[in-house]
Every structure is written in C-alpha cells, then in structure tokens.
Amino acid sequence: xxxxxxxxxxxVRYQETDxxxxxYHANYLIWFExxxxxxxRHFGLTYRKLEELGLLLPVVDVQCRFxxxxxxxxxxxxxxxxxxxxxxxxxxxxxxxxxxxxELLTRGSTTHLWTxxxxxxxxxxxxxxxxFDRLKHKKVSTC
Amino acid sequence: xxxxxxxxxxxVRYQETDxxxxxYHANYLIWFExxxxxxxRHFGLTYRKLEELGLLLPVVDVQCRFxxxxxxxxxxxxxxxxxxxxxxxxxxxxxxxxxxxxELLTRGSTTHLWTxxxxxxxxxxxxxxxxFDRLKHKKVSTC
Amino acid sequence: xxxxxxxxxxxVRYQETDxxxxxYHANYLIWFExxxxxxxRHFGLTYRKLEELGLLLPVVDVQCRFxxxxxxxxxxxxxxxxxxxxxxxxxxxxxxxxxxxxELLTRGSTTHLWTxxxxxxxxxxxxxxxxFDRLKHKKVSTC
Amino acid sequence: xxxxxxxxxxxVRYQETDxxxxxYHANYLIWFExxxxxxxRHFGLTYRKLEELGLLLPVVDVQCRFxxxxxxxxxxxxxxxxxxxxxxxxxxxxxxxxxxxxELLTRGSTTHLWTxxxxxxxxxxxxxxxxFDRLKHKKVSTC
Numbered sequence: 001x002x003x004x005x006x007x008x009x010x011x012v013r014y015q016e017t018d019x020x021x022x023x024y025h026a027n028y029l030i031w032f033e034x035x036x037x038x039x040x041r042h043f044g045l046t047y048r049k050l051e052e053l054g055l056l057l058p059v060v061d062v063q064c065r066f067x068x069x070x071x072x073x074x075x076x077x078x079x080x081x082x083x084x085x086x087x088x089x090x091x092x093x094x095x096x097x098x099x100x101x102x103e104l105l106t107r108g109s110t111t112h113l114w115t116x117x118x119x120x121x122x123x124x125x126x127x128x129x130x131x132f133d134r135l136k137h138k139k140v141s142t143c
Numbered sequence: 144x145x146x147x148x149x150x151x152x153x154x155v156r157y158q159e160t161d162x163x164x165x166x167y168h169a170n171y172l173i174w175f176e177x178x179x180x181x182x183x184r185h186f187g188l189t190y191r192k193l194e195e196l197g198l199l200l201p202v203v204d205v206q207c208r209f210x211x212x213x214x215x216x217x218x219x220x221x222x223x224x225x226x227x228x229x230x231x232x233x234x235x236x237x238x239x240x241x242x243x244x245x246e247l248l249t250r251g252s253t254t255h256l257w258t259x260x261x262x263x264x265x266x267x268x269x270x271x272x273x274x275f276d277r278l279k280h281k282k283v284s285t286c
Numbered sequence: 287x288x289x290x291x292x293x294x295x296x297x298v299r300y301q302e303t304d305x306x307x308x309x310y311h312a313n314y315l316i317w318f319e320x321x322x323x324x325x326x327r328h329f330g331l332t333y334r335k336l337e338e339l340g341l342l343l344p345v346v347d348v349q350c351r352f353x354x355x356x357x358x359x360x361x362x363x364x365x366x367x368x369x370x371x372x373x374x375x376x377x378x379x380x381x382x383x384x385x386x387x388x389e390l391l392t393r394g395s396t397t398h399l400w401t402x403x404x405x406x407x408x409x410x411x412x413x414x415x416x417x418f419d420r421l422k423h424k425k426v427s428t429c
Numbered sequence: 430x431x432x433x434x435x436x437x438x439x440x441v442r443y444q445e446t447d448x449x450x451x452x453y454h455a456n457y458l459i460w461f462e463x464x465x466x467x468x469x470r471h472f473g474l475t476y477r478k479l480e481e482l483g484l485l486l487p488v489v490d491v492q493c494r495f496x497x498x499x500x501x502x503x504x505x506x507x508x509x510x511x512x513x514x515x516x517x518x519x520x521x522x523x524x525x526x527x528x529x530x531x532e533l534l535t536r537g538s539t540t541h542l543w544t545x546x547x548x549x550x551x552x553x554x555x556x557x558x559x560x561f562d563r564l565k566h567k568k569v570s571t572c
Contacts, residue, residue: 015316017162025488029455030301048359059454062493073334158459168345172312173444191502202311205350216477301453305446
C-alpha cells in the first residue's frame with residue numbers, strides 16, 4: 001500500500017532558461033505548484049474551488065535540492081505526494097524527472113498552512129471535515 | 144514645454160536572461176510596469192492607492208520594438224511618459240536605454256482602460272475628477 | 287486551402303496571476319513562445335535543433351491586444367500561424383482562447399529575424415534552404 | 430567582529446504578486462539572487478566577471494521560510510551574508526524585511542558549487558586563489 005502520487009508533465013519553456021543554458025532554479029517551485037494543483041484535482045477538488053470557499057493554502061516553507069539541470073524543450077515529470085496533513089498544516093513532497101530517461105533532477109517539499117482569506121489560521125478538520133476527509137493521506141494499491 | 148518623463152533604473156537580474164545570453168523579451172513589459180508605477184508616484188499618487196480606491200487600470204494593448212539586447216547586470220533606464228489620456232483610456236510610452244552609454248534598447252507603449260474592480264469601464268473625469276486632474280497631461284519646462 | 291495553424295493547450299498557473307485576480311499580461315508573450323515552439327515542431331523541426339545548428343530567431347517586435355482576462359486553472363488554447371516569411375524576417379500570429387467556451391482572450395503577433403549566434407543577420411533561404419523549404423508558408427487542406 | 434552583510438533594496442512589482450494579493454513565494458529566490466549579486470559586488474568582483482572567467486556558481490540547495498507576506502509596492506530589504514565557503518561549496522544566507530517597519534518576512538539560504546562552464550566541479554582555492562581570498566569569510570567591525 002503506497003500513498004497516491006500524481007504525475008504532471010511539463011515542457012520546458014525558453015523563458016524558463018537562463019544564460020547558464022539551463023532552467024533557472026526558482027522555476028522548479030512553480031512546477032511544484034503545478035504538481036500540487038494536479039494532486040488536489042485527483043481527489044475531485046480543485047484549488048480554485050477551495051479559494052472560492054474562502055480557503056487559502058499559503059506556502060510557509062520550501063526545501064529543494066537540485067541534482068541535474070533541465071534544459072529547454074525537455075519534457076519534465078513532476079511527481080507529487082502528500083507527506084503529512086493534520087488539518088492545519090500540510091506537507092507536499094515532489095520529484096522532478098527528465099521524462100526521456102527518468103533521470104532525477106530535483107527533489108523538494110513545501111509546507112502549507114490552511115487559512116481563511118484574512119490569513120487567519122484554521123484547522124479544516126473542524127471547519128471543513130469533508131475536505132479533510134477527501135484529501136486524507138489516501139493509500140492506494142498502485143500509483 | 145515638454146511632457147513629464149519619469150526615469151526608473153533597473154539592474155538586470157540573472158533570472159531575466161535566457162539561454163540566448165540576453166534578457167528575455169517579455170521582461171521589458173514588466174519593466175514598463177515599473178516605469179508607469181514610478182510615473183504615477185511622481186504626481187503624488189500611487190497605483191496601490193488607486194486600487195484601494197477601487198480603481199483598476201488593466202492593459203488592453205501592448206506594442207514593443209526590440210532594437211538592442213540588454214544583458215545580465217546591465218543598468219537599464221526606463222523613461223516613461225503619457226501619450227494620451229481622456230479619463231477613460233490612457234496610453235503610456237516607454238524607452239529602455241542602457242545606462243552606461245545611453246544606447247536605446249527598446250521602445251514601446253501600453254494602452255489601459257480605467258475600470259472598477261468588477262472590470263466595468265468608467266471615465267475618471269466624471270467619477271474621480273481630482274485624480275484625472277493630477278495625472279492630466281502635465282507640461283513641465285524640464286524633464 | 288488555409289495555412290497551417292498549430293494548437294497548444296496551457297493550464298494557467300497560480301504564479302501567472304496577479305493581485306487583480308487575472309493573468310498578468312506579459313505571460314501571454316510566454317504562451318506565444320510555447321505556441322511557436324509547437325508550430326515549428328509540426329514541421330519536423332525543433333527550435334532546439336535550430337539553435338544547435340547555430341541559428342537564432344530573436345524577437346524584434348511584439349503587438350498584443352487583450353480582450354478578456356484569463357483566470358487561474360483555466361485551460362487556454364494558443365493558435366499559432368505564420369503570417370509572413372522571406373528567409374530573413376518571419377512573422378507569427380497568435381490567438382489565445384479559453385478552451386471551455388472558445389472565447390477569444392488575446393490576439394497578437396511577433397516578428398523575428400534569423401541570425402547567427404553572433405546576432406549577425408542572415409537569410410536562411412540562402413544559408414539553410416532546406417529549413418526555409420520546410421517552414422515555407424505551407425498550405426494544408428484542413429487544420 | 431561580525432561577517433559582512435550586504436543590503437539590497439527591492440520595490441515589489443505588480444507582476445510579482447498573485448491572486449492571493451501578496452508576493453508569490455518563488456520570487457524571494459529571485460530577490461536572493463539580487464542579494465548575492467550585490468554581496469559579491471562589495472568585494473570588488475561581479476558575478477558577470479566570474480562568468481567571463483569561465484566560472485559558474487549553480488544553486489544546488491535552497492531552504493526558505495515564509496513568515497509574513499510582502500505586498501505590491503512595498504520596499505523590501507534583502508540582507509545577504511556568507512555562511513560557509515571552502516573553495517568548492519559556498520552557502521549564502523538571507524533575510525528579507527519590509528523596509529518601513531523592519532518586519533522580518535522571509536529567511537533563507539542557498540548552497541552553491543563552483544564549476545567550470547562544462548559543469549565540472551572545481552575548488553577555486555586551488556584554481557583561482559585570488560578570488561577565494563577576496564571572498565574569504567571577511568570579518569568587519571561594523572555592518
């Protein structure tokens with residue numbers, strides 16, 4: 001039994017390269033955002049809907065290791081999974097791989113807090129239990 | 144008598160380069176945004192305040208010519224002036240120059256509409272005459 | 287008989303929005319870059335290969351009209367076609383539409399020059415006729 | 430005796446905000462890049478010159494904590510210092526503060542390796558001792 005892992009495919013844009021000839025490092029954080037958007041969508045939710053319900057999930061911590069560079073026009077796979085979630089705090093983990101040879105490029109994690117639009121912290125286990133249940137550390141037999 | 148021209152100085156960030164070794168073209172539009180923010184500030188207003196008053200100034204048209212490339216760590220001057228303003232529609236014009244030798248790099252313009260937060264168009268000559276007067280095609284003897 | 291029109295699909299990233307709650311205008315230029323990369327790929331070429339051959343295609347002019355805003359998580363279709371190409375100068379045209387209802391959001395064009403890595407201008411009709419022929423204003427019966 | 434701390438001032442651009450109404454988190458990494466560029470400049474070097482000498486300083490690790498949001502048009506101070514440097518690996522640390530009230534917004538660090546253009550790792554203590562000496566964990570009595 002393993003946690004659900006979502007897969008997003010990204011084609012590197014010219015704009016995402018820098019004069020070193022590789023992808024500028026901060027872009028991986030944007031790709032991780034694409035990864036967690038797709039992750040949430042898998043559970044029949046969208047982050048857009050969560051915002052319409054008045055919920056926000058701001059990033060409070062980022063960790064990222066850069067192992068190999070990505071290059072223009074590469075196809076990149078972003079694998080995203082949930083490492084922890086207690087209704088108040090949520091940790092996503094990510095791996096970026098070059099699609100062609102599955103080479104691991106980057107590994108990272110982001111920590112988020114559930115807040116209302118006012119940035120007031122909440123615990124969705126109490127305020128929105130149905131959302132907490134949906135996102136609950138789901139175990140699936142295959143990924 | 145010439146119109147007021149504001150000057151903003153920008154240092155090129157590594158992130159703004161691409162693998163061609165020069166600044167990626169879309170960044171000039173971001174620098175123009177810095178230019179018009181500084182332009183408006185000169186008149187004792189800030190775009191931030193305008194938004195707090197419920198006003199928006201979305202871009203509806205962009206024109207831009209790229210003559211010479213900018214490079215990492217170059218200092219760039221953005222000169223901004225108002226080409227037209229009738230209270231409903233506003234046109235800014237821009238020149239980007241390399242500070243070191245004043246070489247002209249890029250020339251552009253952006254057209255904006257005044258709207259409310261709902262994106263409903265308004266004419267600030269009627270709704271906010273005091274703002275219109277402040278921004279009015281001011282003639283100054285020197286720039 | 288109509289020119290070939292490529293179609294690229296883009297999902298709006300949170301990073302691409304601004305505090306107006308819509309996509310920041312400069313991002314359309316990045317999406318147009320995705321559009322022309324896909325356009326070129328259709329002809330059995332890649333822009334990456336062109337660069338490996340020592341060719342560059344810098345942008346010298348951009349025109350863009352913004353009709354309707356795009357929003358976070360929208361799927362956007364970028365339609366790209368070649369308006370003109372004489373071996374020295376190349377003009378791409380673009381339309382961005384919301385996929386859901388085909389609403390036209392943005393219309394634009396970019397003009398490019400063929401150059402060598404040194405930024406020296408060339409005419410690929412003479413220097414690389416096989417590439418010129420491939421990209422030649424192809425007429426196809428359906429798009 | 431304290432290490433040298435450089436100070437860079439950044440005005441938040443509209444483009445750097447997202448629909449949450451605050452600065453999108455990945456932009457802090459770009460501001461940190463501005464910080465270390467200014468840090469290096471203080472020692473009579475520029476990162477641009479280092480690249481002209483065939484040296485690169487790619488990022489291999491990023492850590493960042495987000496404490497308070499930055500907003501459009503805020504002036505932000507980036508304080509940068511060197512935490513460690515052995516000629517092969519270099520660690521920069523950063524703090525971002527709102528200028529107006531000195532409130533701490535973000536705290537981070539980036540780890541870099543010295544490489545040649547080929548991405549081959551080097552130790553500049555051996556290959557470029559004069560650069561190593563300049564950047565050496567300088568103690569200054571005031572910052």
